[in-house]
Amino acid sequence: MFPLSFPLRVLASATEGQKVLDPFSGRGTTLFAARLLGLECVGVDSSPVAAHLSRAKISWSTPDAVTDLAERALKTPAPCEAAPKGEFWDWAYAPQTLEDICRIRGHLLDSSNLGISPEDEDTVHLLRALLMGVLHGPRTKSLPSYFSNQMPRTYATKPAAAVRFWQKREMPPEEVRVIDLVRRRALFTLAELPPRVDSYVENGDSRDALERKENIGKKPFDWVVTSPPYFGMRSYVPDQWLRNWFIGGSPDVEYSERGQIGGKREVEFIEALSSVWQKAAAACHDSAKLVIRFGSLPSLKKDPAALIKESLRASEAWTISTIKSAGVAPSGRRQADQFSTTGGYVGEVDVWAKRAK
Ligand SMILES: C[S@@+](CC[C@H](N)C(=O)[O-])C[C@H]1O[C@@H](n2cnc3c(N)ncnc32)[C@H](O)[C@@H]1O
Structure with missing residues (x-):
């Protein structure tokens, strides 16, 4: 996950009435930032665990x-x-x-x-996410x-x-x-939720989900702020097997990679990402901006900047305006932290792009 400060900083220049998309919404950090700024937003994630967590970020209860x-x-x-x-x-x-x-x-x-x-319904979403x-x-x-x-x-x-x-x-x-832990946690996390905004989360593969207006709404997006799966990271679903059981999955580890981008073959990875950039562009205004934080596992020795550039070039839908190092994420907040065997840190890049003419 990226820190809330990242989408908040990006969206600081958004104006009233604009709409935000995160096609890899994870725990819904972008959606929460949009909500704090009063902006309409849509999130998509193919992991059921992530989709439930994202949904909680747009819900309101006490x-x-x-x-x-x-x-x-x-x-x-x-x-x-x-x-x-x-x-x-x-x-x-x-x-x-x-x-x-x-x-x-x-x-x-x-x-x-x-x-x-x-x-x-919102109370249900929040109780579920709290327990997860x-x-x-x-x-x-x-x-x-x-x-x-x-x-x-x-x-x-x-x-x-x-x-x-x-x-x-x-x-x-x-x-x-x-019940004691639920009470304590609810008081701690839900005490001052910002007001709801017009928002929606779809549990699905962005390569399909972005094509359906019933998911994303008719109004085009002004911002796409996202962090796609890092190259080589394929374990979002099995790593979350216990939370996946809690939301109705099997009580055994599920190794499914259904709808997950992130495999080891570079060509397929780039193709999959570029398809999402294309579909996102089709759902955006001509003046929309795309902002991506991206990295790759150090063990795979791939330059994240080269991978993301190639995926955007292949999409023919976006032109990069800025690409720079995101710095080193604080310990415990990086996607790669869960891989104790990788060692070192993962170099992350921030990419700003606008619609290709
Ligand atoms: C890096 S995480 C996003 C983290 C998010 N920025 C946050 O702060 O929590 C990438 C997410 O992409 C999701 N994902 C992978 N392939 C996908 C696909 N084809 N469509 C939608 N979501 C996908 C994964 O389930 C994972 O939750």
């Missing part, structure tokens, strides 16, 4: 409403709430914590027993910040490695009271 919904869910049997079984689950969560997570998960997948009105955010992470000495036994926060360890880690350290899971 800490009380989100906590009340969680409380109501915990008191009401869900249509389906069976807990997954196996060593990983026994070590990852204390039994009552897992039971409560599964009950809320069941209601979020089928809310028929809760009688949720369309006006409550606290599903796994490091254990703390004070009040727990995450439901799980010791785990990284950014990605979920694969089950066998996680179990080995806990067994070796004789580290059973601690009970975490689900």
Whole structure:
């Protein structure tokens, strides 16, 4: 993810009534920046986890409403709430914590027993994203910040490695009271949400999704602010397998690369990106600007500037006006941080482009 300061800085020169697109919306940082500036926005992401997180960034509710919904869910049997079984689950969560997570998960997948009105939809999006955010992470000495036994926060360890880690350290899971953590987190993250803006998030492949007006609306975009998958990065979906389970996926790691750009073959990667730049251009005003932050894994020894230039050239839709180093992202905020084997930092570039004449 890029820091909020990046899209905020880019969009500082946007004017009232303009519309913003992020065709690789991830956690919805661009959408949130647009919202802070009162700009209409659309996000697309092919990862269901990312699409849900993006959706939460455009939703509005209150800490009380989100906590009340969680409380109501915990008191009401869900249509389906069976807990997954196996060593990983026994070590990852204390039994009552897992039971409560599964009950809320069941209601979020089928809310028929809760009688949720369309006006409550945003509260549902925010509760879902809040739970996804606290599903796994490091254990703390004070009040727990995450439901799980010791785990990284950014990605979920694969089950066998996680179990080995806990067994070796004789580290059973601690009970975490689900409602207490939801309340604390809701108060912390949702206390002062900016007003809603006209906005939409589509879970789909941008190569198709941008062609459909029902996704992106009739009004053309003025800004495309985005960060495509870095070259060689193919693990967005499997790295998020536990959050993917929470939103209805399999309780095992899913290795699907469905709709994901980022594979190892350079030609295909460039072709896929250029297709998105083309479709985005077709949905933009002639005066629109495209701003991209991009990098590649150091282990692949590819120059990100050369890759992104080639993808834009191949699209025949955009002309680069500026390309410069983005500097070194602070530790923990880089896409490549999750790859402990890569070492070093990833060189990132910022590219500004305008519509080709
Ligand atoms: C670098 S991340 C975006 C991070 C985002 N800027 C943020 O701040 O959270 C790239 C995103 O592109 C998504 N993605 C990959 N291929 C895609 C495609 N064909 N269409 C839409 N999204 C795609 C991935 O799922 C991932 O969430």
